[in-house]
Amino acid sequence: MSEYETFMEEKNKIDSYFDKGYQVISIFENLSGTFVDFVTGEEAIEREVVQIQLLTAEARKYIATKLLFVS
Amino acid sequence: MADLQINLAGIKSPNPFWLASAPPTNSGYQVQRAFEAGWGGAVWKTLGDPIINTTARFAAASFNGKKVAGFNNIELITDRPLEVNLKEIYETKKRFPNHAIIASLMVEPKQEKWHEIVKRVEDIGVDGLELNFGCPHGMAERGMGAASGQVPELVEKQTYWVKEVAKTPVIVKLTPNITDITVTAEAAVCGGADAVSMINTINSLMGVDLDSWNTVPHVAGKGAHGGYCGPAVKPIALNMVGECARNPLIDIPISGIGGISNWKDAAEFILMGATGVQVCTAAMHHGFSIVEDMIDGLNNYLDEKGIASVMDLVGKSVPKYSNWGDLDLNYKVVARINNDVCINCNKCHISCEDTSHQCIDMLKDATGKSYLKVREEDCVGCNLCSIVCPVDGAIDMVEIKQTLPSMTWNERQSRIASFMT
Known part of the structure; x- marks a missing residue:
């Protein structure tokens, strides 16, 4: 898969979580890339946390751009 | 006709083109001929205790048929007594009162x-002084030149000593043989310098003869490192000028030096913050008459831009020079091949495939004719293909309309910091 296709997959995941109302609660970066934790639900008992790993540089830019200007 | 006169820290000259302190300014005969040719100023070859030179002093790098892409020398400062130089400076200034003569010390x-040399030189009548804290060879072994120019405390102290007695503007010439030239530039400012000039030459060994195993150049079978200059060092010098120009603590004029060979080079240095430029290698390669094209070219450029005075050009590009962390990560350019111009040499494909991001495809059209095409979505806009392309206009780097707002690395890090656990 090309770098671009990988990016598009990662971008689609990011967009879909935002579209479903998830919010970013945590970001962790290390040698393996960027790990973004999304959470949904207001009540603690309903809360669902999902983590995605961003491998591409474009996606690591994209998530920050979304946080800066969109969310 | 634009006004080419400059005023660098109080030193006035009819144009921004000065000869740098070097072999071309060794004598009154040479400097007077240079002024006749059109040079606006000259920094006299460095005065000090007269030295002894070796023979075999210069060497040059040729690259792909271009002679003197880089130039190396192991020549020291003046080998003539101070009185001889001062007499010739006096005679030259008398003949050319409106040209700038700066004594390098x-x-x-x-x-x-x-104190002694400043008083003696100023008594004869010069327009300014340039302190040579940059010469990297020979004199540095004796604790002078770059040896003192690499120590910020010595730069500041010596500048201060000169300023204690100097009546004319003091330019401090800096060595590039240091990790961060802004540190020594700031030291010069602290010492009271009226201006800084940069760069002096870069430590270098031009080569090794593969038959004799002697260094190039060699002196009776032995070599020593020299100072590198000429067109090859221009990008290094331009960066150092820019770094100093955008540093708010270095709030004094800059005289730009380093590989300046034509009016375009000069204009680039001026745009990047130099009030004037100094030239050596190009004059050594082509003679003093090159200044005619420099003057004409700069004049025409200013006229085309509608700029009345070259002083109005100084530093115009400095606000555009920044830290990497302040560059827009969402700005995007991609390569686009103009197949009407492309000669199908495949150099772009090879460079991209082997050493970049594998996004130039070799394809065939319906008639079986080969052509090259960039997969723009995979292109990172590195410029490599357009750099290696031998045909002008065959590859354009095209701006892609930004779909996302600008975001710098620093902004990114600042934003995600609040999410870091």
Whole structure:
């Protein structure tokens, strides 16, 4: 898969979580890339946390751009 | 006709083109011929205790048929007594009162030595002084030149000693043989410098003869490192000028030096913050008459831009020079091949495939004719293909309309910091 296709997959995941109302609660970066934790639900008992790993540089830019200007 | 006169820290000259302190300014005969040719100023070859030179002093790098892409020398400062130089400076200034004559000076880092030479030189009548804290070879082994120019405390102290007695503007010439030239530039400012000039030459060994195993150049079978200059060093010098120009603590004029060979080079240095430029290698390669094209070219450029005075050009590109962390990560350019111009040499494909991001495809059209096409979605806009392309206009780097707002690395890090656990 090309770098671009990988990016598009990662971008689609990011967009879909935002579209479903998830919010970013945590970001962790290390040698393996960027790990973004999304959470949904207001009540603690309903809360669902999902983590995605961003491998591409474009996606690591994209998530920050979304946080800066969109969310 | 634009006004080419400059005023660099109080030193006025009819144009921004000065000869740098070097072999072309060794004598009154040479400097007077240079002024006749059109040079606006000259920094006299460095005065100090007369030295002894070796023979075999210069060497040059040729690259792909271009002679003197880089130039190396192991020549020291003046080998003539101070009185001889001062007499010729006096005669030259008398003949050319409106041209700038700056005396380059180098003595041991002692207060009384600096006071003595400054007084004697200023008594004869010069427009300014340039302290040579940059010469990397020979004199540095004796504690002068780059040896003192690499120590910020010595730069500041010696500048201060000169300023104690100097009546004319003092330019401090800096060595590039240091990790961060802004540190020594700031030291010069702290010492009271009226201006800085940069760069002096870069430590270098031009080569090794593969038959004799002698260095190039060699002196009876032995070599020593020299100072590198000429077109090859221009990008290094331009960066150092830019770094100093955008540093708010270095709030004095800059005289730009380093590989300036034509009016375009000069204009680039001026745009990047230099009030004037100094030239050596190009004059050594082509003679003093090159200044005619420099003057004409700069004049025409200013006229085309509608700029009345070259002083209005100084530093115009400095606000555009920044830290990497302040560059827009969402700005995007991609390569686009113009197949009407492309000669299908495949150099772009090879460079991209082997050493970049594998996004130039070799394809065939319906008639079986080969052509190259960039997969723009995979292109990172590195410019490599357009750099290696031998045909002008065959590859354009095209801006892609930004779909996302600008975001710098620093902004990114600042934003995600609040999410870091």
